[in-house]
Amino acid sequence: MVIDTRVCVGCSACVYACKSENGIPEGYCRDWVVQETKGIFPKLTMENRSERCQHCDNAPCVTYCPTRASHYAEDGTVQINRSRCTGCKACMAACPYDARYVHPEGFVDKCSLCQHRTEKGMKTACVSICPTGSLNLVDFNDPKQEAQQLMNGKLVYRQKEHAGTEPSLYWISASNKPGA
């Protein structure tokens, strides 16, 4: 996923679309919106961004899961097999992004990147609803190089890259905005 924080207005439509699509219980969320303000007044910068599981290529949650409930799917995303999850919460302790929660029904849950939709060729609920086109579901192996086209010439970062998790979410920084 490539997330363009330059155009994110923090409307939380992605959060509610996800809740509705995936039947997330009240008081929980698989994705959330963060508003970060930094700098020295009057030169302050603000970045809105929609955050979720980073679907890491070297995911600590998969490494530490004792039952193979957390696993890599064929499409490279990190998924949870609910029928093998004991709710031991090792994956939650292992995740440097705090992207997981214990579902009231007794398993650990997180963003699945709407696998039930993407396997039918549809976009994720959050991507479909995003009114500003901030969220982009891309295939990094796509020969058309859609991801590269989105990111070329811009300041792009990944979160906590130094944790060695190889996160699959790329963020186009709000500092790319004119005047930022």
Place this chain on the structure above:
Amino acid sequence: MMATAVSELISTKINPNVLPHLHIWEWHIPLYLFLGGLAGGLLVITSIMIVMKRQFSIGPQDVGNGCPCLALRIGSVLSPTLLGIGMLFLFLDLAHPLYVWAFYTTIQPTSPMSAGSWILIAFFPLAILQAMLVNRGQLRKIKIKPISKVIDWTEKHMTIVALTNAHIGVGIGIYTGILLSFFSARPLWSSSILGMLFLVSGISSAAALMLLFAPKKEKPVYSMIDANALWIELMTVGLFVLGGLTGSANSHGAMMHLITGDTNLLGISYMFWFWGIFVIAGLFVPLIVEFLEAAGVHIKFPNLAPVMVLCGGLILRFLIVFAGQSYHTFM
């Protein structure tokens, strides 16, 4: 006047186990880690006692009638019993306990919890055999043929069973620390010395427990074991603290959160729990008392020091588990 830099983060995340800080493991896990360490420590001490019986001269010398050493007999039975109770707490902590079978359908070499779940299973058969062996005097009176056969077999292989048990005991003790130290996302836990600290703490707690029910003539041996274990534990705690303080900003901050933190646990700050209750009351004072006791000095309340050690061991697990969660994730 210089303007101050602003760094403000507003998030709509609402997940209750994660905010305001991670709190996935409550009292079950520290209690399990304590009982696991105690069981491992008991197995190490009792196994070494059996292997080195001549040197200690209190081991199971009266072959055929059972071990004359009361503390060794009780300790051998308590080891698997306490681990069983600890595993019950672990089971109760699972969000979906009925899926516990999933642990035993796979071996995940990169997951300490998977390795631990198999070590826990390996622990019981040999630990129970050892407990039967040292209590063979009583068990033979029951005259149940299969039990007698098992005892006979164990008796023939006593040294190898005890040696294997000593290693399993060390494995369990280290595992209780490694379970946490593999989580590099939690800066306080991410220390390789945590395994050693929990092992030594398990041995000191086990020696303290044996000291509590050992008859007077056996006490000096356990006082000496406990005093030595406490001394090593004190050094290991020092290395754990130093390692955190001299580490990265993440490790430094997490260690400061533990040793100078004002976060409350039962109305008392982490700082007071760590220095006042764990280090001074749970390690330093009993260390002095038990060295004196082992040297033959009369101690007015001989049970006080072992109880302080046991409380210290329990508090250490609570502090590490809680402080590790209440400090922010790896940044």
